[in-house]
Amino acid sequence: MPAPEFQHTVGKTASFSGTALHTGDKVTLKLQPAPVDHGIKFKRKDLQDEPTIDAKIENLKTVERATTIGEGSVRVHTVEHILSALSAMGVDNAIVEMDANEPPIGDGSAQPYVEFIKKAGVTAQDEPRKFFDVREPMHVETKTGALLVLLPDDKFRISCTQAGPNNRFTQFLSMEITPTSFEGEIAPARTFVYYEDVEPLMDKNLIKGGSLENAIVVRGEAALSKEPLRFPDEFVRHKILDIIGDLALVGRRIRGHVVAVKPGHAANAELARALAREQARRSAMSAPRAIPIGDSGLDTGEVMKILPHRYPFLMVDRVIGFEGENKITAIKSITINEPFFQGHFPGHPVMPGVMQVEAMAQVASILLFKLTKTSSRVGYFMSADEVKFRKPVFPGDTIFIHAELTRARGNRMAKTKCYCVVNDAIVSEAELMFTFLDK
Numbered sequence: 001m002p003a004p005e006f007q008h009t010v011g012k013t014a015s016f017s018g019t020a021l022h023t024g025d026k027v028t029l030k031l032q033p034a035p036v037d038h039g040i041k042f043k044r045k046d047l048q049d050e051p052t053i054d055a056k057i058e059n060l061k062t063v064e065r066a067t068t069i070g071e072g073s074v075r076v077h078t079v080e081h082i083l084s085a086l087s088a089m090g091v092d093n094a095i096v097e098m099d100a101n102e103p104p105i106g107d108g109s110a111q112p113y114v115e116f117i118k119k120a121g122v123t124a125q126d127e128p129r130k131f132f133d134v135r136e137p138m139h140v141e142t143k144t145g146a147l148l149v150l151l152p153d154d155k156f157r158i159s160c161t162q163a164g165p166n167n168r169f170t171q172f173l174s175m176e177i178t179p180t181s182f183e184g185e186i187a188p189a190r191t192f193v194y195y196e197d198v199e200p201l202m203d204k205n206l207i208k209g210g211s212l213e214n215a216i217v218v219r220g221e222a223a224l225s226k227e228p229l230r231f232p233d234e235f236v237r238h239k240i241l242d243i244i245g246d247l248a249l250v251g252r253r254i255r256g257h258v259v260a261v262k263p264g265h266a267a268n269a270e271l272a273r274a275l276a277r278e279q280a281r282r283s284a285m286s287a288p289r290a291i292p293i294g295d296s297g298l299d300t301g302e303v304m305k306i307l308p309h310r311y312p313f314l315m316v317d318r319v320i321g322f323e324g325e326n327k328i329t330a331i332k333s334i335t336i337n338e339p340f341f342q343g344h345f346p347g348h349p350v351m352p353g354v355m356q357v358e359a360m361a362q363v364a365s366i367l368l369f370k371l372t373k374t375s376s377r378v379g380y381f382m383s384a385d386e387v388k389f390r391k392p393v394f395p396g397d398t399i400f401i402h403a404e405l406t407r408a409r410g411n412r413m414a415k416t417k418c419y420c421v422v423n424d425a426i427v428s429e430a431e432l433m434f435t436f437l438d439k
């Protein structure tokens, strides 16, 4: 389990105006900061009482041509491009306020959204992000020939094959999705439509805001647009953009590899639904985690070779891994047999905060021991700053203890930032300072 990654929101309000694709109306969109665990919500400023709609898969209404979400009779159409940009640029919590039923289409890509997210700024909050970790392969298939497979991976990757009618414009691309890769490689890719699909819509006047300025129109072998193609494989890039936007409806960041063949909004939404169902199942079970023993960590015996502490004061059961030179994660399982529960407090056992600080100090000193690579010097705990106890720890909890070296002065002094995490929530944190002395 890597060190906690924090939720993010936008730093300040930013706005962006343009034309709605389906109605052709002018629309102004405002992006506003929101608190932790809020998620992304759309707010219809133009309606009475300004109703909001959660960007969640439960609220998905239709997937024809674009993704529409709604609650009650309120709808927001074509949400996939802005959700894609928010998700890929790392915004977990925000309010998207708008004065129409659809965000502006811009140039048909996510680039205008990336620019306005950057204008608003992305800032860290103080709760860890929620992830969906893919534990075993999952897949969805539709009658139209779309296939999406999700495989375990410690990053978010998408490998996509796009193919048009009669396999025209078959393209493949595989990449890890990060804010940088999204901004440079995915966000500029524009919507594309097949002439035979849009002709009836144009006849019925259903895409009033549609033009060659916000979509590439494919007619036969030709790709028609106002400006030339931005990438030779622009279509598959836009397919990846849509996958990210539709999967954002899961409401958690995905650690996994999406392998997509001829994807579309319907298939993407079906995969998002499968993930949400699996997440609900996992939350209901809250199954114990499998914690590895192996080369990357240290078992109890190895921990005791480094730490002089013994019962009842050894607060580390196992080191589960190191990340580079500067980070460590360890665990301590708390049972009702812990001696401190006898007095803290009878009938209402909660783990004393100072014992959590002690656990963080022990884990940090294992990290420092690895760094100094000598057993003749030992790190002594000098000070604790910024100590915060956020949530109680009860018997039965497993604490993941993370420590990161933030400053070191030669072989004499080191500073660490430490967190105790239970069930993905930070229960305590501290900045601990150590000095080194000969044993």
Ligand SMILES: [Zn+2]
Pocket (backbone or CB within 6 Å): 080, 081, 191, 238, 242
């Ligand atoms: Zn799209």
